[in-house]
Amino acid sequence: MPPIRGRPHLTRNRPDPLDFQRPRPPRFGTMVKGTELGLRFKATYRSPTPEFMCEPGPSIHRPIDPRPPPIRLSDMECIKSLGAGAAGEVLLVRMRRATHPLDKPGSLFAIKYFTRKAARNAEQHNTTEKDCERSVLAELPWNPFVAGVVDAFRDKLNLYLLMELAPCGTLRSVIQKRAPLDSSTTAFYFSNLVAGISFLQERDLLHRDLKPENILVGADGYLVIADFGTAAREGDETDWVLVGSPAYMAPELVSNDGQSEITYAAVDWWSAGVILFEMLTRKLPFHGTEHDCQQQAASGRIPWRKDVKMGKHLKSLISGLLTVDACKRLGYITWEEVKNHEWLKQVKWSSIEERKYLAPLVPKEPHVAETWHANPLPDQKKLPGLNVLIPPPYLSYNDCFPPKQGSKSEPKHPAE
DSSP states (O other), X not given: OOOOOSOHHHHSSXXXXXXXXXXXXXXXXXXXXXXXXXXXXXXXXXXXXXXXXXXXXXXXXXXXXXXXXXXXXXXXXXXXXXXXXXXXXXXXXXXXXXSSTTOOTXXXXXXXXXXXXXXXXXXXXXXXXXXXXXXXXHHSOOOTTBOOEEXXXXXXXXXXXXXXXXXXXXXXXXXXXXXXXXXXXXXXHHHHHHHHHHHHHHTTEXXXXXXXXXXXXXXXXXXXXXXXXXXXXXXXXXXXSSOSOGGGOOGGGTOOTTOOGGGGGGHHHHXXXXXXXXXXXXSOSSOSSHHHHHHHHHHTOOOOOTTSOOOHHHHHHHHHHXXXXXXXXXXXXXXXXXXXXXXXXXXXXXXXXXXXXXXXXXXXXXXXXXXXXXXXXXOGGXXXXXXXXXXXTXXXXXXXXXXXXXXXXXXXXXTO
16 A cells, blocks of 8 residues: 655554554554564454455365275285195185275186184294294295295284285196206206305305295196295394205205214205106105105215216215215305216206296196195184085096195095
8 A cells, every 4th residue: 555645743643444453563662562462463363465364265175096005905806725835735716806996807826725723832832933934925026936925814813914926836836747867957946046145145045945845837837836834044043953855955964973063054946856866767866764865964975876977077966965074065165066077067047037048847737726625624613714615526526536645646536
């Protein structure tokens, strides 16, 4: 507003017209009522300009999360039993949630479950192995040669661990059906195993129970290492004696006399050497009772078979992996010792890690979700948080075809 012109003695005390609609600021002449008058003025003050009027602010909307909600146990259904392990049973589950655009109903996973009572009993005997597999896999980045963990669940009876699915059986089934394997097929499978072990060794992690039953076959024919229930790091204060399977156990795991934690760094390479020998000959180098296996492994003598031809480079690789002295074993210093061996010089490791090689045995059987149930499904009462789906009659489990005594082969479909 322009100033009011006039004589000073006439305009000195003339009030501003805009001040009639708002209270005048207090004059702090008195110290007693200054604070009260100031608060009163602040509460009733209104700016004369429209852009600063006290109008309702713009409506604020919460941003929408583009990610789907977390997976719950009720979002899946159990469709098959894949088998039982040392710690619990493994089931095949299928995703059925379709409420989000990113949901993929029909996706298949493997879920391992065990009772809470069994977990408490195991914790009483060894507190360091509590949630060992889940904690180990949660710290690892994803790798195509390791079966990773997806999520963990629980209900009032059980603990669950959701895993990646490798649907084409185990290396044990390949050995039983195809062994003895030729040199090129054995080199492919062994290079898969070396890639997985080297990935673990780079992170100071030892599996400690490598055997064909714990090595799965993926849909593309590549191998995947699974079952990390006994895994440990080199410096962990845990039990290192008699850990693993006797036929694949390194000699330093039999007794800790004269051993130190440093010598345990090559236990997986010993198991890899036993698996390599078994793929080539269909026989174990050390067999018999647990005591017999330990005595044969400690002797350092490898029973070479005359009916299986092995070149000097292949024998050198097996001898280096099955060296009794852990400090002299191939792979003890670094995994590059194994990768750079003369027998594996034709392997292009970048193509193996990127899975560019065509697997020699690509499974052609029907998918595991479409085959006969070789194991009965668990009772619904035992899985209160997971829905058990009843299979069709022609695929449901029955005991009409029991496995033969002494045979480890998997049961076949009734129609075969």
